[in-house]
Amino acid sequence: MAVVYSGASLASASQPLPTLSEEDSIGSSSTTEKRTAATSSSYVEGGAEKSSAGYVRNDAVYWGTLRSETTEPHTVRKKRSISQVAMTQMMKSGRQPAQRTAEDFFFMRTLGEGAFSTVYLAQEVSSGKEYAIKVVNKDLIRRHDKVKSVMREKDVMTSITHLHGGHPFFVSLYCTFQDPTRLYFAMTYARNGDLLQCLQRLGSFDDEVTLFYSAEIVCALDFLHRCGIIHRDLKPENILLNDNRHIMLSDFGTAKFLNPEDNFGARDKDVLPRSEENHHRSRSTFVGTAQYVSPEVLVDGDVGPSCDYWALGAIVFQMVSGMPPFRSLNDYHTFQKIQKLDYSFPEGFPELPKDLVQKFLITDPRKRLGSVEMGGVEMVRSHPYFATIDWDNLSLKTPPELKPYLPASSGEPAFHSDYQIPLIEPGLDDAALTRLMGLNLKDFVPLSAHISSVDSNRTGEDERVRKLSIQRQAHKYHRFVDDHLILKSGLLDKKKGLFARRRMFLLTEGPHIYYVDPVNMELKGKIPFSRRLRTEAKNFRTFFVHTPNRTYYLFDPERNALDWCNAIEALRERYLDELPDEPESPCTKSGKQKR
Template sequence: MSTSETTTMTAPNPAAARIPKKTVKDFKFIKEIGSGSYSTVFLAIESGTNRELAIKAVSKELVTRTKKISQVFREKDILALLTDCSYAVKLYCTFQDERTLYFGLTYCPNGDLLQYITDAGHLEEEVVRFYAAEIIEALEQLHNRHIVHRDLKPENILLTDDMHIQLTDFGSGVIMDNNDSPPQSNGTKNVDEEKKPIKRTNSFVGTAQFVAPEILKRGAIHVGSDLWSLGCIIYQMTTGKHLFRGHHEYDIYNAVARVSYKLPDDFPPLITDLVQNLVRLEPSERLGSEETGGMEKLKSHAFFSQFSYDTKWGNLLNQRSPLETKVKLSSRPKLSNDELETMSSGFDDRVEARLIGLRMASDAPNGIDAIVTGSSNISLSNETSSLHETDNQSTLSDQSSTKSMYNSPSSNSSFNNNAPVIARRLQMPDHALSLSEQASKNVYHKFVQNNLIIKQGILDKKKGLFAKRRMFLITEGPAIFYVDPDAMELKGTISWTADLRIEQKDMKTFLIHVPGRTYYLTDPDQDANTWCKSLISIHYRYYNTDPNRKLSTTTSYSSSSSSSAMQTIVPVTEL
């Protein structure tokens, strides 16, 4: 552990000292409601008060190994400073046991903003205006407390019972000042100040589609980073799409660094002007920065002049959310007192087993057994994926119909299905050139045994109650490799045989079933459908079979065909 991390962990924080101390025995853990790269979030009920809380359980082993200790304690310190902020989740208590740190947070029963954008396709202008205004008020409260969020995105905007916002996930945040003086006039911190504990992280933070260029380049900290993210969120609410897009994160980062984006021709004029004034290269030029007139200037933008008569800045929390009347809010059956009485308090192996069982049962369409034998609930909407070349990489795009592809004769396949799987290369022009370009430009090439990468991206790989963030690489062969993106270390492979099955659970989660094991994967960008379509397309091209069929529980793993398929990749034991 570094000296700075030790200082951060032990330095007294007056605000944090006021947080009540509890123990794990004070709570009954009901169900899992979310997960991240080193934490899992549970709905829990406090014994005695029956108060519902979201308990964030952080693995000590994972944060130590991934050097995220300072990030965890930074989030705690920021939450302690936001106890009177009406637009941020509250930190009610903290406690720990031998393996885990626990944070008791506000429970927001209606999920996050992203799910409503995804379900609706895009939000109506009235809804965009309301939530953009609430985000602006939330940022004003944060920035007045010298806090920059730095990872603002729809997934980190939770919705309360009455559909108002609560910001969450402050692990990437930074406290710009530790005293009562206002932020510097230019909104930045100088190099010497950035060396002080807690004020700055030394590694890249944020999410590709929402991260500001100065964060990407590790430049000076500026409140304008959140204004950039606001512009990206407004665009996504309006269109249902990301403002910055690319086949790989590398493409997205390049677009962000160049501020390279294109608005649709029919994009609403007022929103066009708002986005263009928020998404600017220089933080000081973004509407809402101190240099442009501050938040009052942003609030006076013409887009917000169309508020109804009774909707006032500073009074939004007392207004009815336009989403509350347009969506069916989630029903939350309450546990009876008898059920609560019989439920064990604390978090031991029995509770952990119960929670894992509940998660698996809720994921499976027909109970726990269906995880192995059940059919997939994925809907492809008559779309499938075809292979083409973009930016010298083989990527996937949706073009033809699933039915026509699945019914095509095997003789039309680009592959000789009788050849050993390991020898199957993509039959495409300039394959050697594409592979050479990949070797020189893609840092993950060294992990894929000289195979051409068809799709790659970050996924959270669940193991027990905690997830590990991995870069997944789907290659010709076919093969699946996964790499620790922090340590740049190959962690494992998934044996791709004819028996592999794909199962999408929701917009965020999907499963890969292979004989003897199921991989539980979550896409942080909530685009599980694209992953599943890609995997299905590749599987059919190699094996000419539907990977959504049921797995046989009596599959023979010693057959010659299975043995041949198992040679697809060299197994690497998960570390």
């Protein structure tokens, strides 16, 4: 029996996918040509032999073709697929399936890229509506044995969207189609990105945001499991945010149907997310998901719905603290920590979410909160952490605002920021200075005093050359600053949620802000300068550096936060005409951001 979400109606744009007759032949070139003429669909070139592959418009043709390659070589499997069931229900209701081609969309820009696919923002020509279209390379998925993964994602999305009525906390499948070399999924466009991007920008979430999104994920998992599906790759990157900042679960390439009869695309044992089919655990090729995989996946691959609750526990931990609970230099050691339950809570982790995480991160899946043996989702909902949640109306609530937040730690209070980076205007009068700083520093040293001090210290080129010559010989951090003159330096704690790392910060001409690991003497990264960079002092020790893509949370044990803010702002003003409007992505010399 289909599980239908009563609060979500099937929009006319979301249509089941057309199918081919169960007995259709797919082998010969002439059959392909006739079907092409009849349906205006394109077909895949399968090696030397043509195979029918109408992946939307006549999508089931292609999927039947791929499935038959592993079973009957020249006949589509007679057992009805999910697309065929959806098509039957569609026709009974009197609705017609949406038939689209690439020419029906304007492809606007790239949203993301993977090994076998690219996701584009596209606008439908006829309606003006925006969709995220995932474009899959046919040849690549054949050569790399990823056909089952692609089929599985299509089957799961069809099941959720069409057989079970859809749900507001899931990406909806609008349509699918194909051309001779590519497959296309047209899906809901997540205008506000994903939770991973938000965590990277903000570091961690405040209590209200963490609670709200944790509850929405619980609702989404409840619906998914009642549909007979487990996700198996739940992580912040796969939790998208819609126009109103509610969640939408996505990426079902490794999902599993609990009923084997529904599992058209894959066998039960190909479980490890994002790894090769024939892998060794020490050599598994996880891409960003190792931190969220449950112990039972690593032991025998026999997983149930509780594996998704393990992942939720890791996500809650990360939303609160800023980092996932299981971290290591490589995936193998991360797996070892997961199997040994080797993690700890940082100082300041609140008690209620801590208790919830501890009940999710249980090695035995039968004893894990959310498992059937432990009372299922009702026991999750009844946890004290969720005491204030109105489960019946959660999708109708306005999500709390996502804004910079530094949790209380090390004797410092929690800090929020309502600061918005303004558009700059020419001129440097008193009003502009107030706008540029964006600070409420009435009780502190005025900015103008520090700018005058900086200006008075700017001597001629000869003096600059002399200072740089001395710096080259005597300053042990000179090798990290690309031969720029250091204007200010000092040890600061670079915070991310409840975690902090002490770094040597170097403010130089250029302008640049470098930060270095003072123990290992390793450059960890740079804060990207742009016209829109701003500082915000919270007190004498804590200050924020806002960039368009990220907020940096810094703590000065010497209580010189204001000096840092003023020096950074003065340097930005000095180079204002040379700075880009938007910064380049922060990176190290190796090209990846480090802490």
